[in-house]
Amino acid sequence: MSRAGSTAALAAVTVALGAVAAAxxxxxxxSYVRTLVYYACYYMALGQAWNLISxxxxxxxxxxGALAGIGAYATVIALNAQWPVAAGLAAGxxxxxxxxxxxxxxxxxxxxxxFTFATLFFQELVLLIxxxxxxxxxxxxxxxxxxxPTSLPYVLMVVLAAVATIAVAALRFSRTGVRVLAIxxxxxxxxxxxxxxxxxKVAIFCASAAIAGLVGSIHAIFVGSLFPDVVFxxxxxxxxxxxxxxxxxxxAMGPVVGALLYVGMRxxxxxxxxxxxxTIVGLLILAVVLFMRDGIVGAAARAWATRRRTAVPAxxx
Amino acid sequence: MALVEARAIEKRxxxxxxxxxxxxxxxxxxxxGLFGPNGAGKTTMFxxxxxxVRPTAGAxxxxxxxxxxVPAFRRARMGIxxxxxxxxxxxxxxVMENLMAAVPSAAARDGRPADLAALLRGVxxxxxxxxxxxxxxxxxxxxxxxARALALxxxxxxxxxxxxxLSDRECADMLQFVATVRRSITIVMVEHNVHLALxxxxxxxxxxxxxxxxxxxxxxxxxxxxxIRAYLGEDAA
Numbered sequence: 001m002s003r004a005g006s007t008a009a010l011a012a013v014t015v016a017l018g019a020v021a022a023a024x025x026x027x028x029x030x031s032y033v034r035t036l037v038y039y040a041c042y043y044m045a046l047g048q049a050w051n052l053i054s055x056x057x058x059x060x061x062x063x064x065g066a067l068a069g070i071g072a073y074a075t076v077i078a079l080n081a082q083w084p085v086a087a088g089l090a091a092g093x094x095x096x097x098x099x100x101x102x103x104x105x106x107x108x109x110x111x112x113x114x115f116t117f118a119t120l121f122f123q124e125l126v127l128l129i130x131x132x133x134x135x136x137x138x139x140x141x142x143x144x145x146x147x148x149p150t151s152l153p154y155v156l157m158v159v160l161a162a163v164a165t166i167a168v169a170a171l172r173f174s175r176t177g178v179r180v181l182a183i184x185x186x187x188x189x190x191x192x193x194x195x196x197x198x199x200x201k202v203a204i205f206c207a208s209a210a211i212a213g214l215v216g217s218i219h220a221i222f223v224g225s226l227f228p229d230v231v232f233x234x235x236x237x238x239x240x241x242x243x244x245x246x247x248x249x250x251x252a253m254g255p256v257v258g259a260l261l262y263v264g265m266r267x268x269x270x271x272x273x274x275x276x277x278x279t280i281v282g283l284l285i286l287a288v289v290l291f292m293r294d295g296i297v298g299a300a301a302r303a304w305a306t307r308r309r310t311a312v313p314a315x316x317x
Numbered sequence: 318m319a320l321v322e323a324r325a326i327e328k329r330x331x332x333x334x335x336x337x338x339x340x341x342x343x344x345x346x347x348x349x350g351l352f353g354p355n356g357a358g359k360t361t362m363f364x365x366x367x368x369x370v371r372p373t374a375g376a377x378x379x380x381x382x383x384x385x386x387v388p389a390f391r392r393a394r395m396g397i398x399x400x401x402x403x404x405x406x407x408x409x410x411x412v413m414e415n416l417m418a419a420v421p422s423a424a425a426r427d428g429r430p431a432d433l434a435a436l437l438r439g440v441x442x443x444x445x446x447x448x449x450x451x452x453x454x455x456x457x458x459x460x461x462x463x464a465r466a467l468a469l470x471x472x473x474x475x476x477x478x479x480x481x482x483l484s485d486r487e488c489a490d491m492l493q494f495v496a497t498v499r500r501s502i503t504i505v506m507v508e509h510n511v512h513l514a515l516x517x518x519x520x521x522x523x524x525x526x527x528x529x530x531x532x533x534x535x536x537x538x539x540x541x542x543x544x545i546r547a548y549l550g551e552d553a554a
Contacts, residue, residue: 175417182407182418189405192367193419193469194393 007173010252011166018162025151038154040263041161042219046236047243047255048164049211053204054241055250056177058184061205063103063119064212065236066126067096071213072220072231073130076142079221085152089217096213097206099126104202111187119237127232141227144220153222160218164211169252180204181250212240235278242281246288248295257296318381320345320473320503321366326375328361335361336372337527343473348495348504350518352511352538354547357524360402360477363507367399367475368392379473394421398466399475402507404458406450406465412437413446415461419468433468440464440494456487460494467498474498476506480513492517511548515539523547 021037050064071092078088099122107118130136137143171177182190183197191197220226239262244250247258262281269277292299321343328336336358343349353359364370366377368389376385384392393399398419407415416433437443440460445453450461459479466474479495480488488510495504496517508514515521521538523531525547531538538544 175420175422178410178414178418181410181414185407185409186405188369189401189407190418191388191390192369192393192399192401192405193465194390194421195418196390 004173007169010169014162014165014169018158022155022158025154031150034150034154036263036267038157038222040259041157042215043239043243043259043262044161044255045157045164045215046212046240047247047259048161048168048252049208049215050240051168051244051249051251051255052164052171052208052211053201055244055254056171056180056184057201057204059108059115059201059205060241061119061208062116062234062237062241063122064208064240065234065238066123066232067099067209067212068216068219068236068240069130069226069228069231070099070126071096071216072226073136073142073216074213075217076144076220076226077135080142080145085148085221089156089214092217092220093210093213096216097210099213100206100209101202104205108201108205109198123232123234123237127228130228130232136228137226139228141225141231143225147224148221150222153218156218157215157222160211160214165252165256168255172250172252176200184250238278239281242285244295245285246281246295248297248299251295251297251301253297254295261296319343319378320380321505322378322381323362323366324376324378326362326365326372326377328358328365328370329373334527336365339375339524339527339529341366341522341529343503343505344520345472345503347519348499348506348517350511350514350521350535351505351507351524352515352521353524356526357547358527359507359524362524363475363477363505366505367397393469393471396469396472397475398469398471398473400459400462400466400477400479402478402481404455404462406453406458406461408451409449411447411449412442412453412461415450415465416468419465421469436464436467439467439497441490456483456490459483459487459491463491463494463498467502472503474502474504476504476508478508479506480508480510488513 021041024034024037046064046068050061054060074095075088075092078091079085083091103118103122107115131139179190179195180200182195183201187197243258243262244255245258246261247256248254265280266277269280273280288295319342323339323341326336326339327334339362341362351359351363361370365372368387372385376383378384379395379397384395407418410418413433416436420433434443437446440463442457442461442464445457450458453461463476463479476495479491483491492513495506498504506514506518515535515538518535521532521535522529523538523544530543530547531541533541
């Protein structure tokens with residue numbers, strides 16, 4: 001099957017699964033299962049956002065939790081000011097996108113670890129600012145004044161996860177995607193063939209941040225209240241990174257597999273070993289890095305390719 | 318008008334003069350060989366034309382336009398393609414994707430994008446189109462890098478040590494390919510292996526200690542006492 005065909009097939013399967021997941025509230029499925037599906041989609045979408053910049057360009061971000069947090073705050077402030085829901089969500093995406101320009105326009109001009117350090121610094125800086133900002137409710141946080149039906153953020157998160165997955169798959173095999181990956185593999189050579197690497201990295205980071213902001217916006221409607229220490233916890237940025245790392249960095253399916261695995265494990269370990277789930281995720285990342293450097297999806301693809309190569313002569317003979 | 322006109326070029330690296338007061342003209346359609354022993358300044362001069370290094374003094378013009386301060390990516394878009402001494406393929410991408418990455422956007426160019434399949438056939442890699450670049454041998458990677466530079470549809474192709482690390486057979490293949498390509502494009506080739514590379518050049522420039530010591534046809538270069546001295550020592554001249 002051609003790559004365009006594979007992308008189309010992945011998009012069709014994603015749309016079908018997304019439609020089934022989005023219909024669950026009306027199919028009599030328990031709220032426990034719906035919550036699990038919601039969180040799987042939440043981490044999937046956030047993982048795809050991280051994947052877009054870090055998986056595709058190799059520039060590692062530790063700010064995706066903070067970007068989602070900015071989206072969440074912007075949306076709650078907008079909705080409390082009686083903005084329509086669509087405008088509130090757009091405000092969240094735009095706020096995170098603009099915030100990404102602050103980091104990207106400066107640190108993405110440089111190569112190496114400057115961007116990673118800038119995102120780490122940004123994560124802490126945003127928490128400090130939000131704690132002091134009266135408009136953001138200070139340390140006490142903000143509460144969404146209107147209560148929305150839980151099916152609204154649920155359906156929106158499922159749709160966002162599906163759209164983000166299809167977008168990453170489509171980008172991966174497009175000309176732009178190939179040029180972004182060229183930056184990851186060798187930025188000097190990429191520049192030598194006419195790629196404006198700074199501009200492309202900033203644009204991709206901005207798109208990635210907008211998705212992260214939208215994830216935060218929808219989640220704000222889901223939870224209804226924002227506390228800065230929770231919203232801007234480093235843990236969220238770490239999970240945004242862990243999900244694609246476990247599933248497969250730079251692939252559309254990586255964050256899907258990673259998110260399902262993470263949410264499943266979290267449920268199990270919250271019962272078996274409460275409070276240890278992040279430690280276990282850390283051990284899992286270590287195992288993946290040691291034994292499956294390109295994640296579960298990458299390792300499975302390689303095993304499949306090896307099997308096909310060895311099967312061909314056998315069939316021929 | 319010369320395709321490339323570099324005037325009074327000087328480059329210092331922390332006080333060390335790598336290139337001093339060099340004038341280099343490249344005529345449209347020619348294959349210019351840039352030769353010299355280690356530390357001669359030829360690679361620095363090459364990188365100054367490619368935009369990877371900015372000169373301390375002097376100016377570089379391409380088609381009459383001053384490109385001294387133009388960044389490398391923009392020079393590539395203007396029509397300057399290059400290869401690297403140590404190959405720099407996009408190892409995780411397929412051979413075809415390596416070429417796809419270099420094709421200019423339709424908006425950036427008036428002409429049709431290069432025929433990538435024909436380019437791969439030209440360098441003998443058509444059967445490896447869907448293999449990752451990481452799976453290729455050094456000789457194949459060198460050819461892939463030339464094809465990638467050609468995918469830009471450049472007016473000037475800069476070849477940095479295209480024969481380095483290749484076997485005799487691979488050198489012969491590469492030189493044959495360069496000889497084919499030169500019919501439609503201007504080439505500047507930096508090469509250590511003067512004996513192999515000089516015969517296919519229209520003109521050659523020899524540098525030593527940051528300055529040009531000789532220039533002329535291959536025949537003139539072979540007989541030039543300054544060149545013989547630079548390569549073989551004082552006694553040989």
